[in-house]
Amino acid sequence: MNTKRKPKHFPSGYWLVASRSQRGVTVLLVVGFMGIFMLILGTITSFAMQQAKYGRALYDREQALHSAEAGLEYYRWFLAHNPNNLTNGTGLPGPYAYLVNDPEGGNLGSASISVSGATQCSQIQWIDITSVGKSNLNPSFPRTLFARYMRPSVGAYSYLLNSNVWAGADRNITGPYFSNGGIRMDGTNNSDVSSAVATWSCDSSFGCSPTQTKNGVWGAGTGSALWSYPIASIDFAAIAANFTTLKGYAQNNGGRFFDTPSGSTSQRGYHIIFKSDGTFDVYRVTSTTATASYSSQYGWTSAEYSIIATQVFVGNYSIPSSCSLVYIQDRVWVEGVVSGKVTVIAADTVHSGVVPDAYLSGNITYATNDGNAGLTVIAEGSVLIPLNSPDTMEIHGIFVAQSGHYGRNFYTSNSAYSPYTVPSAYNSYVLRTQLTTNGSVVSNARTGTSWSSGGATISGYQSRVDAYDELQATAPPPFTPSASTDYRFVIWREQ
Structure with a gap:
């Protein structure tokens, strides 16, 4: 009499040949690969976010530079109409605030302007202007420009x-x-x-x-x-x-x-x-x-x-x-x-x-x-x-x-x-x-x-x-x- 047990037949037509230990390894591999995938995805996402943050910082720095330059240009214009005036027309010591506006985009930033003159014999020889520009979006990245205003020697x-x-x-x-x-x-x-x-x-x-x-x-x-x-x-x-x-x-x-x-x-x-x-x-x-x-x-x-x-x-x-x-x-x-x-x-x-x-x-x-x-x-x-x-x-x-x-x-x-x-x-x-x-x-x-x-x-x-x-x-x-x-x-x- 043949006492061998026949393998259980599944309706799908497949024979189950894996042991329980093999099934556990498979699960672990899947979980491991998913972890690695999530780690890579997280790294890529973090890198993308950092790059976006860096890009925004660069943009803010450029906006700050443009604001500082606008401050210099403003004071050059002011001196052309008010020669040797070192106080922005206020009679008070600086720095002086200047808002930088875009006719289409509103306020872009600001400039803090400091002005000093080199004086000899009570006559101004040249004027030094320092302009610190900041972006309106993020003032954490100021840029500073220095210029000397005079007739070329x-x-x-x-x-x-x-x-x-x-x-x-x-x-x-x-x-x-x-x-x-x-x-x-x-x-x-x-x-x-x-x-x-x-x-x-x-x-x-x-x-x-x-x-x-x-x-x-x-x-x-x-x-x-x-x-x-x-x-x-x-x-x-x-x-x-x-x-x-x-x-x-x-x-x-x-x-x-x-x-x-x-x-x-x-x-x-x-x-x-x-x-x-x-x-x-x-x-x-x-x-x-x-x-x-x-x-x-x-x-x-x-x-x-x-x-x-x-x-x-x-x-x-x-x-x-x-x-x-x-x-x-x-x-x-x-x-x-x-x-x-x-x-x-x-x-x-x-x-x-x-x-x-x-x-x-x-x-x-x-x-x-x-x-x-x-x-x-x-x-x-x-x-x-x-x-x-x-x-x-x-x-x-x-x-x-x-x-x-x-x-x-x-x-x-x-x-x-x-x-x-x-x-x-x-x-x-x-x-x-x-x-x-x-x-x-x-x-x-x-x-x-x-x-x-x-x-x-x-x-x-x-x-x-x-x-x-x-x-x-x-x-x-x-x-x-x-x-x-x-x-x-x-x-x-x-x-």
Whole structure:
């Protein structure tokens, strides 16, 4: 008799072959996979939510930036209608609230505006504006913008000229180079070179024989990709210093004023030696040594009185921090180490026909090179480097020849130029080695610190390196002339 139990038959037609333990494993696997799936789903969902949150934060930050920028633009508009008003018209200290509205979307955010002015001799030099913007949707992500509002300074240029000019092959120029006249550029330029004229007449004094019509900028220089012409001219009359006004500031607003000394015009003046402790020594020049010279502006003269023969000590003076202006109503010789920012004026508003020059008689450097020191020299006439200048000379500053020219005139010991030779004691000074200028040159007439013949330098500096001082471009010494009559943001950055 067969006693085997037949397997139970299910109506579905399938035989159950899994044990209970196998069924448990299957359940666990299903639960495990569901857990993993839920974990992955949760991770993806969390990531998506975080990305959405991050996206909203980015949007809020952008809205905050736009609000901060709107605050700057608002105050620029306000200053255009209310010059030098630092209180938003309230007469009260800031910050000042400004709501940013969209005509279609309502309020977008707000800006908190703080305003301060840099003042010298009770006159505002520039205005700093800080705007903190916040989004109306989420103010937790503020953005802060800073801007400086002023007329652009001539310190933004390496050279700013009002006449034709020839930059020789020995020149290495860093910083914008501009002339209202034509430019022959044979040197190396690392920045823009721009002329206000499309063409000009190049004669023998610029190396063209016979006279030729040349492009606004031309020459053998390698930086022609940075040459441009014609561009808008710069009105030298509009940016000229007002010496009567500056004299009043020096006399009445806390500056230093030195009146015309006794003696003949050619024998007198003041000698200023800056010191690293923030003071300067003043000497009264009592006699000078004459030498013959030639300049492109005035031609030959048998008596250029630029060498100090005798002088008398006047005193040591501090540079007034609230009015860092030194006004010399006569000629001035300048050298030394400048600490702090100061402007020296050589002008005469009293004696008719007297147009003083400024002489860079020695090295001029800064006590620090972090932008806290700076010098501007403005001459009613010319800014000149005299015959007895250092062989290797370094000058830092912004040098402005308002009606004359900047440069080192032509000197010679060659008897072929008789009677226009220098005193024999100064023969060795005719030819100098290197001139390094860190700053800006502004000249009404043609400049020149090197003179050549037949391709060789025969007078002046054989090598010249020029670089503008970017730190002085946006924070120049007081009353440094502007390159434009229009105000603008010369600094714009996020803090």
